[in-house]
Amino acid sequence: MIIPRLALKNLLGAGLRTWLNVVVLSLSFVLIIFLQSLYKGMGDQAKEAKIDIEFAGGQYWHESYDPFDPLTLEDAHGVVPDPIQEKIDKGEATPILVTQATIYPEGRLRTILLKGIYPQQSIVNLPSKFLVQEGEDIPALIGARMAKSAGLKMGDMVTVRWRDAKGTFDARDVQIARVMKTSVGTVDQGQIWIPLEKMRGLMSMENESSLVVVAKNTEDIPTVSGWDFKSLEFLLADIEYLVRTKTTGGSIMYIFLLLLAMLAIFNTQVLSIFRRRKEMGTMMALGFTRSKIIQLFTLEGAMHSVLAAIVAAIYGIPFLVWFSKTGWALPEGTDDFGFGLGEKLFPVYSVGLVVGTIVLVLLVTTIVSFLPTRKIAKLKPTDALRGKMS
Amino acid sequence: MENSFLIKTQDLVKTYPMGHTKIFALNGVNLNFRPGEFAGLVGPSGSGKTTFLNIVGSLDSPTSGSAVVMGKKIEDLSHKQAAWLRNQNIGFIFQTFNLLPVYTVYENVEFTLLLLKMSAEERKDKVMQALEWVKLADRAKSKPAQLSGGQSQRVAVARAIVKEPSIILADEPTANLDAENSFNILDTMEELNRELGTTFIFATHDEKVIKYLRRKITLVDGKVAKDEALEQKKVKGGNQ
Numbered sequence A: 001m002i003i004p005r006l007a008l009k010n011l012l013g014a015g016l017r018t019w020l021n022v023v024v025l026s027l028s029f030v031l032i033i034f035l036q037s038l039y040k041g042m043g044d045q046a047k048e049a050k051i052d053i054e055f056a057g058g059q060y061w062h063e064s065y066d067p068f069d070p071l072t073l074e075d076a077h078g079v080v081p082d083p084i085q086e087k088i089d090k091g092e093a094t095p096i097l098v099t100q101a102t103i104y105p106e107g108r109l110r111t112i113l114l115k116g117i118y119p120q121q122s123i124v125n126l127p128s129k130f131l132v133q134e135g136e137d138i139p140a141l142i143g144a145r146m147a148k149s150a151g152l153k154m155g156d157m158v159t160v161r162w163r164d165a166k167g168t169f170d171a172r173d174v175q176i177a178r179v180m181k182t183s184v185g186t187v188d189q190g191q192i193w194i195p196l197e198k199m200r201g202l203m204s205m206e207n208e209s210s211l212v213v214v215a216k217n218t219e220d221i222p223t224v225s226g227w228d229f230k231s232l233e234f235l236l237a238d239i240e241y242l243v244r245t246k247t248t249g250g251s252i253m254y255i256f257l258l259l260l261a262m263l264a265i266f267n268t269q270v271l272s273i274f275r276r277r278k279e280m281g282t283m284m285a286l287g288f289t290r291s292k293i294i295q296l297f298t299l300e301g302a303m304h305s306v307l308a309a310i311v312a313a314i315y316g317i318p319f320l321v322w323f324s325k326t327g328w329a330l331p332e333g334t335d336d337f338g339f340g341l342g343e344k345l346f347p348v349y350s351v352g353l354v355v356g357t358i359v360l361v362l363l364v365t366t367i368v369s370f371l372p373t374r375k376i377a378k379l380k381p382t383d384a385l386r387g388k389m390s
Numbered sequence B: 001m002e003n004s005f006l007i008k009t010q011d012l013v014k015t016y017p018m019g020h021t022k023i024f025a026l027n028g029v030n031l032n033f034r035p036g037e038f039a040g041l042v043g044p045s046g047s048g049k050t051t052f053l054n055i056v057g058s059l060d061s062p063t064s065g066s067a068v069v070m071g072k073k074i075e076d077l078s079h080k081q082a083a084w085l086r087n088q089n090i091g092f093i094f095q096t097f098n099l100l101p102v103y104t105v106y107e108n109v110e111f112t113l114l115l116l117k118m119s120a121e122e123r124k125d126k127v128m129q130a131l132e133w134v135k136l137a138d139r140a141k142s143k144p145a146q147l148s149g150g151q152s153q154r155v156a157v158a159r160a161i162v163k164e165p166s167i168i169l170a171d172e173p174t175a176n177l178d179a180e181n182s183f184n185i186l187d188t189m190e191e192l193n194r195e196l197g198t199t200f201i202f203a204t205h206d207e208k209v210i211k212y213l214r215r216k217i218t219l220v221d222g223k224v225a226k227d228e229a230l231e232q233k234k235v236k237g238g239n240q
Helices: A002-013 A016-055 A070-075 A082-089 A144-150 A196-203 A237-275 A277-285 A290-326 A351-378 A381-385 B049-056 B079-089 B105-111 B120-133 B149-161 B179-196 B207-212
Strands: A059-062 A093-103 A110-117 A138-143 A157-163 A169-180 A191-195 A211-214 A227-230 B007-018 B021-033 B038-042 B064-069 B090-093 B167-171 B199-204 B215-220 B223-229
Touching (some): A070 A093, A082 A093, A082 A211, A093 A196, A144 A169, A169 A196, A191 A196, A237 A277, A237 A290, B049 B167, B049 B199, B120 B149, B120 B179, B149 B167, B179 B207
Parallel strands (some): A110 A191, A138 A169, B167 B199
Antiparallel strands (some): A059 A227, A093 A157
């Protein structure tokens, strides 16, 4: 415990120089944790929204279904097999039928995805209850993005044209029963939801669907021929990738800040070793070995990060806690981020993030502190006592 | 009889390169010191006084010849062994005091004990005792910057003596002190020599120090020119 005690004493004894370094380093701490927690919050929020509104516990896809290939959508449907139908009957899954269609809002042609869903389902958090057909008109549910881009609003009628199972074109008017506000663009943009049974009837696709969404936390996932189960891991891979990409981009800012702090510590170390040669010589004369002196100086540098962690905790914890409660009101246009975030972004702090940041900064600071001390390894006591570098 | 020598040097040579030539800082020095000596190396600048102290203090190694300190051959010691020898057996007093600026007087004196396996209680006793010896117990909490030159050197003496080493090497200990402080310091060191039996070896050309010596070794051009026992000419306080 001698070396840490001496290192702390020396560090505190250096006064303002130490505190300047500590403040800059503590800013790095807070900023790293803040930015990372925002990205983590962003990822978590986007994933939660996707799970809640679109994926639930995973999806069975018809073997031909590929959401990224609109040209094959018309053939990507089939009769729901018994094992999956049993789950639907038990309320543990809900089928969705997807096909390509065309609408003509205000006389303009627009290609859309027409999706059929049970109005009474509760597997995904879509306001499908508004699809309960009360009159002759087919009720339709659209998202706010779709409404904006197509110029549609609640109560509007719009003509939808599709090709049925036999390849015959057919068209009907649907009435916009609800414009839903959702953070998940993939259930909104370019899509119109109508009651599943109605859609099946219109398209001559009795008991058919393109995908089946299973309830959250469903453990029993039977293997069914002709249908592939897509786990959440698979379904959320894109978001994971996007968040990773954005996190990497966001890291640049704190890497710069960390670099500045490290430069300051490196500079302090170099200066310290240059100015304190006589002190080193004295320590050697008193029986310190060179390795002990290297340890002492390295620890002095590394302790900047320990002090910085304490300082960061003093002002950072209240700030981060406050921020986690109030969140960050997102400006308009954040849909362009590539995933839904909602109106506010809430940071998510994890033990791993905080401990990881502390370890990262401590490690980098220790390395930066150690590098200049290598000169001491060649220092002769007699030269040091004369204030010379060997 | 030979075994009773605390320090024994034989044909001690130390050279430094200067361009294509070699400078002989020490050139065949044969000197022996017994426990309890109060001896001084005197001579003009460049005569090899400090080099001799550095070698017997295991801060440096000889170019050739041999220096045996407390039974250890300096030339054979590794860096760690040399550090251990200094820590256990040798105290240093420097011309410029060399106190560690961020530590208090107490901590400066304690510093040398930190590497010895000693309890905090034991350390405290020893530090306070050393500060009592040099009459600075009341300044234990002061920083070096708050001390006068004489007080600083007394702290350095306390730091050298606190571990009760066998040998104290003092390189021009009075060079930065006025006469009164010089005599105070020398009185203290002589007292410690008498009471603890510590061997003091000085490198000096200060007449005030020479008056205290019981053995004077004159070095000229790295060679022993004269090695004489002295009758003490001073009385306490430096008055003749």
